[in-house]
Amino acid sequence: MEIDSSNQEKSTGSGGGIKAIPRKFKAKVVEIVVKTKKIGQDDPRRVAHSAKVGLALTLVSFLYYFRPLYDGFGQAGMWAILTVVVVFEYTVGGTLSKCINRGFATLLAGALGIAAEYLATLCGENGEPVLLGILVFILATTSTFMRFFPNIKRRYDYGVLIFILTFSLVAVSGYRVNQIIQLAHQRLSTILIGAATCIVISICICPVWAGQDLHNLAATNIEKLASFLEGFGDEFFSFLGDEGSVVASKDDKFFLQGYKSVLNAKATEESLANFAWWEPAHGCFKFHHPWKQYLKTGVLARECACHIEALTSYINSRPQVPSEFYRNIHQPCVKMSLESSKALKDLAGAIKNLTHPCEAETHVKNSKAAANEFKSILENSSLLAIQDDVQEIVPALVVASILINIINCIEKISDSIHELSEKSHFKNANSPEKQQQKQLLHRGIVKPINIDANCNHVAIEIHGKSEDNSSVQATNKGEAVHM
């Protein structure tokens, strides 16, 4: 960026005229290089993907370069190249979806095309093109219309396209080509070679799994909501702390922008879920992983982000001098914000580590308790007791009210992720500390005191090696062992 700006300075300087053009050109080149570097660094898998496409194309070119292969397939080798170019997608799921669609559609349309061609030859010299024309028109029209069906559009759009293409090619070119069966055979095998090359390279070299990406996206989005709520708690209710914390949180304001990308994640989520549906078992995900559940969670996350958007209007509207009432509701409001942030963080962590979210429920309960505390403050403090201007307390009331909505939303998100956890058999959490505790338990130097069947919470007392009485109830510090 420094180079960029220095170049701009030069070009606006006295140099001018003809000399300015190469400078501008240089600046443009530098800008492109910087941009390219950034795109590559943002996701290095993009570089790998590009090289994979290059490799696949080079490999299928051997159908032309090697004499024995060329003798076998002839010009049909170009269908392998064509297949690689149009079928190789960024994610494994995308590539698989296109390959399977292309394969089946070619097979079906090829067979139908040959049948249509055979039928047409029965109509004699003059009737053949007429009947072929009618058949192509009817099939192309109905197939194109089918692409408007949402279910077909979502998964088989490419297949229908290839179906129209292959049927037309086979039926129409069959009118002029005599050895249509041999032609169809050659094309199908080269298409299969191209598709197989793509699948093998896509899966074996640095695979990009749509499922894994969707999974990470879900966790990241929920984390962004958590970051906002954490930051908001500090930002809106910071007047009670020292001034330093306000200044610090202003530097961190980029946290308050993260939720915006959650609002726009719908399209990405849906396409990833569609691609993930095609993917075989990979990593921790089985073939029938409940991808749809991520979409449900996504809808709820966006709803929550919407409430957060409403909240942002009030970030700068806290009173300069907090009133008595304001001080009273401050504590539960901060608690609501922080506890809901913790709940979301636990949920995001649970998704990330594929563990059962156990602490989220507790945090939701805590935030609900804070909400009730806020409500009871409202109930008990009859307005006669409040000495302030209503206008001053309105922002705080609105913020608290929206926070309560956010808590309801988070409860739904929590339910949805619990459902996801059950459907995909997430294991129970086993953090290193907890494993250490488990080892201690195993060696008999800690004694379990309480087992909660639902979450396999094991509250423990940790005894010192000398077995003195200064035991620490780990439960209070949230250090329960998840089995």
Place this chain on the structure above:
Amino acid sequence: MEIDSSNQEKSTGSGGGIKAIPRKFKAKVVEIVVKTKKIGQDDPRRVAHSAKVGLALTLVSFLYYFRPLYDGFGQAGMWAILTVVVVFEYTVGGTLSKCINRGFATLLAGALGIAAEYLATLCGENGEPVLLGILVFILATTSTFMRFFPNIKRRYDYGVLIFILTFSLVAVSGYRVNQIIQLAHQRLSTILIGAATCIVISICICPVWAGQDLHNLAATNIEKLASFLEGFGDEFFSFLGDEGSVVASKDDKFFLQGYKSVLNAKATEESLANFAWWEPAHGCFKFHHPWKQYLKTGVLARECACHIEALTSYINSRPQVPSEFYRNIHQPCVKMSLESSKALKDLAGAIKNLTHPCEAETHVKNSKAAANEFKSILENSSLLAIQDDVQEIVPALVVASILINIINCIEKISDSIHELSEKSHFKNANSPEKQQQKQLLHRGIVKPINIDANCNHVAIEIHGKSEDNSSVQATNKGEAVHM
């Protein structure tokens, strides 16, 4: 639907066994027919589009059917079929974008491919495939990486794809084909024939303009927001009216759901705007119509929809027995809601009719005045004067506060649409009534009393034909004439 349910009843009846299968099949067929009918009726242009694709394919098939054409192009005729299938999009902009991308990419890649082939022949028998392989790898890799650049992805993604395809095909198949120039010429001309067929049919038969669709979408979305605010005003503040109005509004609750589609319109808007960029002048839209401005408006509309989403939580939380304070703030709140609804309706109407939105500003001002009225009620009614429970008034305070945010949002939307109106030279409003008034003005039986230079507002007095003194100040009823 009736047929469907009766079939379901039958299949769950005692029939069972083998007979149940045809029944289920029949029910499935009926379901598909109903679905097909619905998709066709929702947008009849879909049927037209399907027929257009069928027609285009049948037309390019003549390259095979007609002997003279087949003698000219031979097997290259299949490129025309291929082009039609992959290039024919639903909107004119989509088709044009793909055709232009395909044309230029083929030309450029074809030339580069021939050059690469020539270069490779210089390396001798053994060196040729090696150099070709290296060139294909480098070009495919860099081009694939270029597809990750957002600007290229948005407009030239298809072009880059075709570039890789054509370069590989020409360079690699050039290794085996001697008359490469003739081959390239044949392919290019058939691709041009296919593309030209698509463009002509797409534009001349029932054209679907992406620009027009984007324009309509913008208007519809703003109208949906307006409908919500209108309905919300009735719904939330209806206790003061008679009970009948509450029941009626409950039947109309689907109005309260419309805003949800606004939240999800981003992807559609962006793709339409991209396609619209390629479209020539059509209807009231010039070639350089400011399509980007629709995206800006869309962002603001979604922001507004987000606030509305926050508002929906309070629809059912109005108190059963309205308190004194509640009654006080009722009037300005209803006014805020209704005036902002009117402002949005005027803005939507302005987009629809391509007229300058003049009344919107007045309605925004009115709603702001109502907001100020609400604020002054808050200021003046010291809380000591309020005899109620705070908890009871919190929903109303929150709703009013969110409504104020919505008004700010609508002001931004209004500014954005004013900008759009200026950039695309919308004409000033001329509704039939206003034209009538203009005629009356022309015939001298109405007398202008006030001209507002900004909006060309002409407040008028309408005199009866007998010129008596019972003149009506049309301004009060919003019947100003827009020139």
